[in-house]
Every structure is written in structure tokens, then in C-alpha cells.
Amino acid sequence: QQQVKQSPQSLIVQKGGISIINCAYENTAFDYFPWYQQFPGKGPALLIAIRPDVSEKKEGRFTISFNKSAKQFSLHIMDSQPGDSATYFCAARGPGKLIFGQGTTLQVKP
Amino acid sequence: GAVVSQHPSRVICKSGTSVKIECRSLDFQATTMFWYRQFPKKSLMLMATSNEGSKATYEQGVEKDKFLINHASLTLSTLTVTSAHPEDSSFYICSAHPTGVKNIQYFGAGTRLSVL
Numbered sequence: 598q599q600q601v602k603q604s605p606q607s608l609i610v611q612k613g614g615i616s617i618i619n620c621a622y623e624n625t626a627f628d629y630f631p632w633y634q635q636f637p638g639k640g641p642a643l644l645i646a647i648r649p650d651v652s653e654k655k656e657g658r659f660t661i662s663f664n665k666s667a668k669q670f671s672l673h674i675m676d677s678q679p680g681d682s683a684t685y686f687c688a689a690r691g692p693g694k695l696i697f698g699q700g701t702t703l704q705v706k707p
Numbered sequence: 708g709a710v711v712s713q714h715p716s717r718v719i720c721k722s723g724t725s726v727k728i729e730c731r732s733l734d735f736q737a738t739t740m741f742w743y744r745q746f747p748k749k750s751l752m753l754m755a756t757s758n759e760g761s762k763a764t765y766e767q768g769v770e771k772d773k774f775l776i777n778h779a780s781l782t783l784s785t786l787t788v789t790s791a792h793p794e795d796s797s798f799y800i801c802s803a804h805p806t807g808v809k810n811i812q813y814f815g816a817g818t819r820l821s822v823l
Binding site for chain 1: 711713741748749750751752753756800802810811812813814815816817819
């Protein structure tokens with residue numbers, strides 16, 4: 598119940614394309630859903646986050662879509678750029694801590 | 708933006724020695740800090756929650772006597788890996804939760820520990 602399942606494990610997208618990463622959760626007590634971006638050898642950096650009472654949040658090229666009834670949420674990266682190549686983690690906040698998904702390695706080809 | 712400084716960024720040590728990793732919040736106070744461990748191409752696994760002025764809360768399966776956590780001030784938490792062994796080699800990451808701010812965690816840049 599504490600798990601957050603993330604897919605795909607890896608993703609290759611052409612420059613200018615849309616990258617889509619999906620996450621699913623079981624615990625309805627989760628109340629905050631952030632996405633983190635991590636470059637090799639660095640710590641994760643908060644990219645965008647959403648609360649379960651909102652169905653969509655957009656910040657620049659990054660959009661979170663949230664489906665509360667399906668207990669799923671996804672990250673869309675529009676106009677993907679080579680600089681977006683990184684590992685992306687979804688997360689869900691449970692009591693006192695964040696539960697991370699397994700991560701998605703994104704490669705954007707020029 | 709808020710900065711969390713983690714030091715050292717990389718450490719190589721001999722088996723049996725102890726290694727201390729520092730996590731500092733530079734421009735905010737953090738009553739709560741978190742320590743994670745990350746294996747190559749894997750997710751972040753929460754090891755423990757560090758609370759200023761009290762004992763850390765360890766996740767199931769994490770040896771508290773091996774991974775000593777001290778949160779002596781509102782801006783500093785330390786993780787000491789005692790009697791390190793090669794299997795302790797990993798990427799350790801801390802994060803800090805600004806006091807009074809809901810939801811936010813700022814992450815350090817991580818420490819690469821290699822035990823020979």
C-alpha cells in the first residue's frame with residue numbers, strides 16, 4: 598500500500614517530442630505528489646508538484662495530470678530538449694515521509 | 708532558492724573505518740531532515756528521519772547502530788556509517804524540510820561512499 602509504481606523504466610524521445618511518465622499509487626491517504634529530476638551524481642531537484650484536489654498543473658513545458666479515481670498521475674514534458682535528459686522520479690507523501698517511484702531514465706535525442 | 712549542502716561529495720575509505728557525512732541547510736531552519744540511500748539506477752530508499760533534538764526514526768531494516776544520525780542543531784544533521792564494509796558503498800542523499808513549510812523537501816547533492 599505504501600508503494601508508488603512508475604513506468605516506463607526508460608524512455609527515448611526525439612527533440613521536440615512529448616515525454617510521458619506515469620505513476621500509480623494505492624494509498625488514498627497520500628496528499629501530495631511531487632516530481633523530481635535527477636542528473637547523474639546529483640541529488641534530486643523538485644520539478645513540479647500537485648495536490649489531489651487538482652486534476653492538472655502546468656509549469657512551463659511540464660504538466661502533471663492527476664486522476665484521483667484511478668489513483669494515477671503522470672508527467673508530460675512538452676517540446677522535450679536534450680537538456681531534459683535525466684532520471685525522473687514521481688513521489689507521494691505519506692505520513693511524515695515521501696515514497697518514491699522507481700525512476701524513469703529519459704534520453705532526448707537531438 | 709533554498710540550499711542544502713552535503714559534505715563530502717565523495718569519500719573513499721578502508722573497510723572497518725567510520726565515515727561521517729554532513730547535511731546543512733544554508734538559508735533556512737530544518738527541524739526535520741531525511742537520509743536516503745540510492746543504488747545505481749535505482750530509486751531513493753528512505754533510511755531514517757532525523758529530528759532536531761530527539762532520536763532519529765529509522766525505517767524497517769536499517770541498522771541504527773551502524774548508521775548513526777545526529778541532528779544537533781536546526782541546520783545540521785550528520786550520518787555516520789560505522790565500521791563500514793564494501794556493501795555499504797552507495798550514494799547517500801540527505802534532504803531538509805523547512806520548519807513550518809508544508810510539503811517541501813530540499814535535497815543535498817549526495818555523497819558517493821566507496822568502501823575498499
